[in-house]
Amino acid sequence: MECLQEAMQLVDSAYKYTRDINKQKLxxxxxxxxxxxxxxxxxxxxxxxxxxxxxxxxxxMDLIQQRLLRRPKRSFNATDLLTQAELNTVAQISGCAAQTLPKTCTSDCWTTQYRTFSGECNNLKNPRLGAVNTPFARWLPAQYEDNISMPKGWTPGKLYSGFTLPLVRHISNMILNTTVIPADLQDNHAFVDWGQWIDHDIDFTPQTASVRTFSDGMDCEASCAKKSPCFPIQVPPGDPRINDTNICIPFYRSSPVCGSGELGSLFGEPNTREQINGLTTFIDASMVYGSTPSMALRLRNMSNDLGLLAVNQNYTDDGLALPPFNYQSTNPCPLNHKISKNLSSDGIPCFLAGDGRANEHLALMSLHALFLREHNRLAKVMKLINPQWDGNTTYHEARKIMGAIQQIITYRDYVPRVIGTEAMQKYLPNYTSYNESVDPRISNVFATAAFRFGHVTIQPIMQRLNDDYKENIQYPNILLHFSHFATWRIILEGGIGPVIRGFLASSAKLQTQDHMMNTELRDKLFQVTSAVALDLASLNLQRGRDHALPGYNDWREFCNLSRAHNVSELAAIINNTDLAQRLVSLYGSPDNIDVWLGGLSEPFVENGRVGPLFACLIGLQFAKLRDGDRFWWQNESVFTPEQREALKNVSLSRIICDNTHIQLVPPEAFTFYPNLEGFVNCSKIPEVNLSAWKDYNSDPSICFRNFKARAEITSSAVALSNYLTTTVIHSWFLYLAATLSGTLAFT
Structure with missing residues (x-):
């Protein structure tokens, strides 16, 4: 076990270095x-x-493999010379065995009535299916260069279909670059921002927690060498922005998941590296509540029994709540803070939310604040109509409605605009029932390619509008990169109202084959210093290769679409001879085209904003998410018929009306209305009738009632007392765990 001990020391050392260097840089x-x-x-x-x-x-496994390679004349895998007992020991000591233990689900009221935070036990026969910290699904086998874990494009000179893969930055320069921003006259920017919002509910691909190599301690930003976890993006000659081809754009590989790679077979999985989904698969508003019990407790207001979420104790938005600050993690937001005479030099911290990406830009921050307020509004109304309810019941009932809100807006208002009428009919016909045989997990190709179509619909300018929907003179529109991690702009520059009015009234960028990604994303991503900014197009392409996604043609075949064998066939598919020629000139063969770029190159399907390939992949994914979710809002066991009828009035416009000072909104929140034509007063937007949640029973909770009934049948007063005691102890244990988890998060 010498190699395992050395591996643990190397990883721990790299993690500590990363933590320390991040703090020093801050x-x-x-x-x-x-x-x-x-x-x-x-x-x-x-x-x-x-x-x-x-x-x-x-x-x-890498260390063992390296030592085996020193042996002459034979080729070994690391597992070849390890006994089953030794493999089991590696799994136990590393902690992977604990990560993959089977989960036993309890058959109680809480499991039946409410989701777990972790997503476990949604599927009672396969409890970990769709749970946090489990692998993405593979709809096609991975295509690693060594068939185990080496990314595509890792080995210099390696041929694919007879050609080397082009550098991703070169592809970005030649195909995706644009300074022309065509306007989408059908969809507004709320449509774009909702896509990112819902994506942050269902998938998160964490990159490795180390910024230096495990083997020799080299900082990934200081070298262009490809050594795990560093997979740097090489700069091509003649790059329009970066003159020095000896430097690279840093790129870190995605975190692997236990039970994958060379020891995958030990856990009944393929022997290929798989990536971890750091969120629950399900549309459950986890970006609001978190995907673990510890995070959920950190986000709750534990000072009372009203079932509320915690709010900011330092600032409000003209009397309305803002998310609390995150004081327990390394905090970059003060770096982007314009110091004011009214503030200390420490600046404004980042917000705390259920998803760690909440502070990436102002629109995301605004949506987090909006739905924080919506939860608390729902909880207050629930408590008003059901004063007998305890805080846990109030909280979970509001959370349950919040999950339904995300589902309804996404499937009724958002997805049809993305995939079009035909794909909706094919993949998402009317809901029938929950199907426990459906695998709801997010697929790797969806998270890494298909659902990143939205990146080419983002406007480079973030509009901030006043009460009259005119540019706010005091707080004018800003370039997108000035909104990254700029929580101070929410606190000091008018709150979330100007941002929300901005994305309601401005158009999305229209994706076209000759105008794909704006320079704010290609050349200024996360730019806060003079260091080389990131390129989102290059990152997306490199991430697909890191995950070993099959190429464009393989995915077309998966969707029963025709393959392109040459330029003329590709030109017929994308209806653009010039683009087809440029793609084949870069890649050599249509088989080599990265799936993200290939999907973007296709003309839109009718009434959609993606081509046939992405319509297939996105439609199939949302079908699996719906039909494989035991807590889907239309499942007859989740809400009463009266509640389901009331929920049909859910709308983003109504939520904005109820939780901001905005009183003029679009009747369809994702439709672009030029010059506000069609905007209506909030009084015209239907409300959700929450009286359908009136509980005429006097018990403090639904689950208390169910337990009491069983206790009465068995005459077990002691059991009821134990239940009450356990509930209180359990709540405070979780609160303590949440506090410790936050404290130790960066150790």
Whole structure:
């Protein structure tokens, strides 16, 4: 076990170095764009523990493999010379065995009535299906260069279909670059921001928690060498922005998941590296509540029994709540703070939310504040109509409604605009019932390619509008990169109202084949210093190769679409000969085209905003998410018929009316209305009738009632007393765990 011990020392040392260097850079205010991105992309708390365990195993296997390679004349895999007992020991000591233990679900009221925070036990026959910190699904086998874990494009000179893969930055320069921003006259920017909002509910691919190599301690930003976890993006000659081709754009590999790679078979999985989903799969508003019990407790207001979420104790938005500050993690937001005479030099911290990416830009911050307020509004109304309810019942009933809100807006208002009429009919016909045989997990291709279509619909300017929907003179529109991690702009520059009015009244960028990604994202992503900014297009392409996604043609075949064998066939598919020629000139073969770029190159389906390939992949994913979710809002066991009828009035416009000072909104929240034509007063937007949740029973909770009934039948007063005692102890135990988890998150 010498290799395992060495691996644990290497990983621990790399993690500690990363923590220390991040703190030093913050103190010196010398954070690079790559550092800034890492703050919201590195794993924390339970996900960090799971990632560390997987890193132990992968590094240990690499060390064993390196030693085997020194042996002459034979080719070994690391597992060839390890006994089953030794493999089991590696799994136990690394912590991976604990991460993959089977889950036993209790058959009680809480499990039946409410989701778990972790997503466990949604599927009672396969309790970990869709749970946090489990692998993404593979709809097609991974195509690693070594068939185990080596990314595509890792080995210099390696041929694919007879050609080397082009550099991702070169592809970005040649195909995706644009300074022309065509307007989408059908969809507004709320449509774009909702896509990111819901994406942050269902998938999070954390990058490794180390910024240096495990093997020799090299900082990934200081070298262009490809050594795990560093997979740097090489700068091509003649790059329009970066003159020095000896430097690279930093890129860190995604965290692996336990039970994958060379020891995958030990856990009944394929012997290929898989990536971890750091969120629950399900549309359950986890970006509001968190995906673990410890995070959920950190976000609750434990000072009373009203079932509320915690709010900011330092500032309000003209009397309305803002998310609390995150004081327990390394905090980059003060670096982007314009110091005011009314504030200390420490600046404004980041907000705390259920998802760690909440502070990436102002629109996301605004949506987090909006739905924090909506939960508390729902909880207050619930408590008003059901004063007998305890805080837990009030909280969970409001959370249950919040999950339904995300589902309804997404499937009724958002997805049809993305995939079009035909794909909706094919993949998402009317709901029938829950199907426990459906695998709801987010697929790797969806998270890494298909659902990133939205990146080419983002406007480079973030509009901030006053009460009359005119540019706010005091707080004018800003370039997108000035909104990254700028919580101070919410606190000091008018709150969330100007931002929300901005995304309601401004158009999305229209994706076209010759105008794909704006320079704010391609050349200024997370730019806060003079260091080389990131390129979102290059990051997306490199991430697909890191995950070993099959190419464009393989995915078209998966969706029963025709393959392109040459330029003329590709030109016919994308209806653009010039683009087809440029793609084949870069890639050599249509088989080599990265799936993200290939999907973006296709013309829109009718009434949609993606082509046939992405319509298939996105439609199939949302069908699995719906039909494989036991707590889907239309499942007859989740809400009463009266409640389901009331929920049909859910709308984003109504939520904005109820939780901001905005009184003029679009009747359809994702439709672009030029010059506000069609906007209506909030009095015209239907409300959800919450009287359907009136509980005429006097018990403090639904689950208390169910337990009491069983206790009466068995005449077990002692059992009821134990239940009450356990509930109180359990709540405070979780609160303590949450506090410790936050404190230890960066150790």
């Amino acid at each position: 103190l010196k205010k010398s954070v690079s764009p790559a550092n800034l991105m890492a703050f919201s992309r590195q794993p924390v708390a339970e996900t960090r523990t799971a990632s560390r365990a997987a890193e132990y195993m992968h590094v240990a």
